[in-house]
Amino acid sequence: MPQLTDLLFYAFAGLTLLFGFLCVANPLSRNPVTSAMFLVLTIISMAGLFVLLHAFFLAAVQILVYAGAVMVLFLFVIMLLDLKEEERRKLNAIAVGLGSVAVLGLAGVLLRALIQAKPVIAAGTQPVEGSTKELGRILFQSYLLPFEILSILLLVAMVGVILLSKKELK
Amino acid sequence: MTKVVDRSPLNFYERTYLPALVEGFKVTARHFVRSVKGENTATDLGDGYYPEVPWRVEGGYRGAPYLVRDQEGATKCVSCQLCEFICPPKAIKITPPGPEAGPADRPNAEKMPREFEINMLRCIFCGLCQEVCPEEAIFLQQHYSLSGLSREEMIYNKEKLLKLGGVHAGIQKWKHKLEEAKEQESFPVNVG
Amino acid sequence: MLENLFIDPTFQFVLFSAAKIAVVFGVVMTFVAYAVLVERKVSAFIQDRVGPNRTAPPLALKIPVLGRFLQRCGIFQPMADGLKFILKEDFTPAYVRTIYFWIAPAISVIPAFLTLAVIPFGSTLGKQQMVIADLNVGILYTFGIVSLGVYGIVLAGWASNSKYPFLGGIRSSAQMISYEIAMGMSVVSLFLIVGDLNLSKLIQWQADNGWLVLYQPVAFVIFLVSAFAETNRLPFDLPESETELVGGYHTEYSSMKFALFFLGEYANMIASSAMMVTLFFGGWSLPFLGKPADSLLGGLVHIGIFIAKMIVLMVVFIWVRWMLPRFRYDQLMDLGWRRFIPIALLNIVLTALGVALFNR
Numbered sequence: 001m002p003q004l005t006d007l008l009f010y011a012f013a014g015l016t017l018l019f020g021f022l023c024v025a026n027p028l029s030r031n032p033v034t035s036a037m038f039l040v041l042t043i044i045s046m047a048g049l050f051v052l053l054h055a056f057f058l059a060a061v062q063i064l065v066y067a068g069a070v071m072v073l074f075l076f077v078i079m080l081l082d083l084k085e086e087e088r089r090k091l092n093a094i095a096v097g098l099g100s101v102a103v104l105g106l107a108g109v110l111l112r113a114l115i116q117a118k119p120v121i122a123a124g125t126q127p128v129e130g131s132t133k134e135l136g137r138i139l140f141q142s143y144l145l146p147f148e149i150l151s152i153l154l155l156v157a158m159v160g161v162i163l164l165s166k167k168e169l170k
Numbered sequence: 171m172t173k174v175v176d177r178s179p180l181n182f183y184e185r186t187y188l189p190a191l192v193e194g195f196k197v198t199a200r201h202f203v204r205s206v207k208g209e210n211t212a213t214d215l216g217d218g219y220y221p222e223v224p225w226r227v228e229g230g231y232r233g234a235p236y237l238v239r240d241q242e243g244a245t246k247c248v249s250c251q252l253c254e255f256i257c258p259p260k261a262i263k264i265t266p267p268g269p270e271a272g273p274a275d276r277p278n279a280e281k282m283p284r285e286f287e288i289n290m291l292r293c294i295f296c297g298l299c300q301e302v303c304p305e306e307a308i309f310l311q312q313h314y315s316l317s318g319l320s321r322e323e324m325i326y327n328k329e330k331l332l333k334l335g336g337v338h339a340g341i342q343k344w345k346h347k348l349e350e351a352k353e354q355e356s357f358p359v360n361v362g
Numbered sequence: 363m364l365e366n367l368f369i370d371p372t373f374q375f376v377l378f379s380a381a382k383i384a385v386v387f388g389v390v391m392t393f394v395a396y397a398v399l400v401e402r403k404v405s406a407f408i409q410d411r412v413g414p415n416r417t418a419p420p421l422a423l424k425i426p427v428l429g430r431f432l433q434r435c436g437i438f439q440p441m442a443d444g445l446k447f448i449l450k451e452d453f454t455p456a457y458v459r460t461i462y463f464w465i466a467p468a469i470s471v472i473p474a475f476l477t478l479a480v481i482p483f484g485s486t487l488g489k490q491q492m493v494i495a496d497l498n499v500g501i502l503y504t505f506g507i508v509s510l511g512v513y514g515i516v517l518a519g520w521a522s523n524s525k526y527p528f529l530g531g532i533r534s535s536a537q538m539i540s541y542e543i544a545m546g547m548s549v550v551s552l553f554l555i556v557g558d559l560n561l562s563k564l565i566q567w568q569a570d571n572g573w574l575v576l577y578q579p580v581a582f583v584i585f586l587v588s589a590f591a592e593t594n595r596l597p598f599d600l601p602e603s604e605t606e607l608v609g610g611y612h613t614e615y616s617s618m619k620f621a622l623f624f625l626g627e628y629a630n631m632i633a634s635s636a637m638m639v640t641l642f643f644g645g646w647s648l649p650f651l652g653k654p655a656d657s658l659l660g661g662l663v664h665i666g667i668f669i670a671k672m673i674v675l676m677v678v679f680i681w682v683r684w685m686l687p688r689f690r691y692d693q694l695m696d697l698g699w700r701r702f703i704p705i706a707l708l709n710i711v712l713t714a715l716g717v718a719l720f721n722r
Binding site for chain 1: 462497498499502503505506507508509510512513516517520528531532535536538539542546559
């Protein structure tokens with residue numbers, strides 16, 4: 001008999017894929033706002049997957065940052081630009097070719113990882129109880145340098161945006 | 171004499187919004203306490219609240235326009251239609267008597283309105299009809315709260331307007347004219 | 363067979379959770395209804411008016427003195443209001459984006475209620491902990507859910523397909539994001555002091571060491587003001603400012619759909635009051651009542667204390683609405699970005715320094 005968590009995993013995974021698909025290629029509506037809303041739903045279902053992995057912190061941050069802030073800004077921009085229904089563009093041979101190469105490559109990498117993967121939980125390790133303390137310790141002790149580099153990257157991006165959005169440069 | 175308004179920039183304390191908060195709280199608290207204690211003069215109408223006890227309206231108040239009669243009970247309006255022409259929202263509609271109508275119900279008046287309607291849904295109580303009336307036959311009176319259950323009901327006809335308007339205690343223009351005319355014997359007036 | 367079922371811990375958990383959810387939902391709905399009444403009465407008193415004093419079912423008037431008194435207090439007004447919302451024509455304008463127009467009110471209500479799930483509104487009652495979900499990341503959950511609340515308003519504005527609601531929606535999305543940041547940063551300093559994200563533990567810490575508002579007054583002020591902005595209450599009610607935008611994002615809504623927005627606003631108000639009680643005013647604890655209750659009566663007293671504190675904060679919300687004029691939009695953004703965020707950051711740094719100096 002399947003466990004409840006297994007059922008939930010399949011439910012959330014299925015929803016994530018479904019919403020993701022509807023976000024990219026919705027057969028019913030080509031409206032950008034609809035796509036954005038499906039992206040929000042994708043993010044929320046992914047947060048559900050994180051909860052199943054006992055990563056409560058990641059789940060909360062996922063919703064807080066992506067669904068709550070980033071996507072609202074997306075929506076803001078879409079509405080301000082007043083995008084009409086996107087037109088169906090003609091398929092570009094080069095784009096299709098490059099796109100399928102990229103997709104196939106990614107799929108290959110994923111498949112290889114799946115085949116080589118060994119069940120981890122079976123080894124008897126206790127799932128980490130999504131402790132924020134643990135996460136903080138790992139981030140600020142083992143991975144301090146990458147973390148700080150990422151912060152600086154974000155800062156650089158921010159300064160760049162401010163510089164670009166200023167009309168007159170002196 | 172010019173008064174220079176002080177528009178100096180806000181100082182730091184004022185920019186924290188604190189003085190505004192304190193002032194706002196003081197004002198609202200004062201009114202709140204007064205209302206709770208029942209010492210509020212704005213809502214206190216003696217023995218009840220508004221719909222049961224209507225507001226007392228001061229003498230100069232200008233409410234809905236009604237037609238008035240003179241002291242002898244005659245309609246003052248002579249159907250000149252000036253009010254109809256000046257009425258900004260076109261609320262007034264006068265039906266003149268026409269050639270086949272009988273004589274007026276009072277001496278010395280040529281004609282009277284056959285029908286006089288004011289659509290109270292349109293009327294804005296501006297008082298231009300009262301200003302323009304040469305006969306002083308229409309006055310803005312004290313009613314301020316008109317209500318009805320249908321649109322038709324809100325169109326007041328001549329009878330209703332005269333009933334609501336009552337008798338005007340002012341000048342009887344045509345009576346005085348008549349007296350003046352009687353004094354002037356040479357003036358040929360046929361008094362019926 | 364049945365006895366086994368009742369001993370089964372999973373079943374017990376489900377049963378008690380369902381009971382708690384039902385009770386909390388009922389209490390919050392009642393609170394919403396009467397918060398509206400209090401708002402109307404307080405505003406009436408402040409503006410030298412009388413407020414609702416007529417509605418009463420005929421039977422209630424038969425009670426000798428009390429009936430009349432309750433009528434004058436407007437106790438029966440919420441029932442009439444609710445009935446009116448249900449019975450009014452639910453009008454959908456012709457050029458709206460129908461699907462979004464229908465789901466937007468629901469989206470604006472759901473987050474407000476979900477937030478209440480992690481708030482410990484009492485210590486214990488019997489053996490049950492008086493919180494629906496005792497999450498380890500309680501506060502983050504709250505912020506996550508609150509941040510979703512903006513979708514209801516933005517979508518309502520966009521779906522209405524009309525100028526004023528659209529402006530309201532745009533304003534709201536910018537405003538909510540700005541103040542969420544200040545709000546989140548103001549709370550960080552609390553958790554630096556307490557050292558745990560769990561709200562129940564936060565309250566226990568306050569019961570032992572004193573209310574956090576005494577340690578972090580600056581954080582409290584920032585949180586309070588941001589809460590006003592997040593709930594669209596008056597000094598910051600730009601998304602629905604009647605004088606400029608007709609009714610803002612809910613201009614095109616009527617009947618029950620409008621009622622849902624209304625409900626959402628007041629439920630948000632309740633949620634943020636409860637949040638502030640939990641974070642800054644010691645939750646269910648009083649300075650001399652800090653132990654989790656061991657008796658049924660004690661548990662009830664704790665719930666009463668929590669609700670009393672919450673009511674005080676809600677009156678603050680209501681009072682401020684009639685006290686202050688609306689901010690201009692640039693002033694609002696200026697306050698959020700150029701004052702609160704730097705102050706909150708400074709507060710975090712100073713608190714961290716303080717914690718490092720005194721705790722080690």
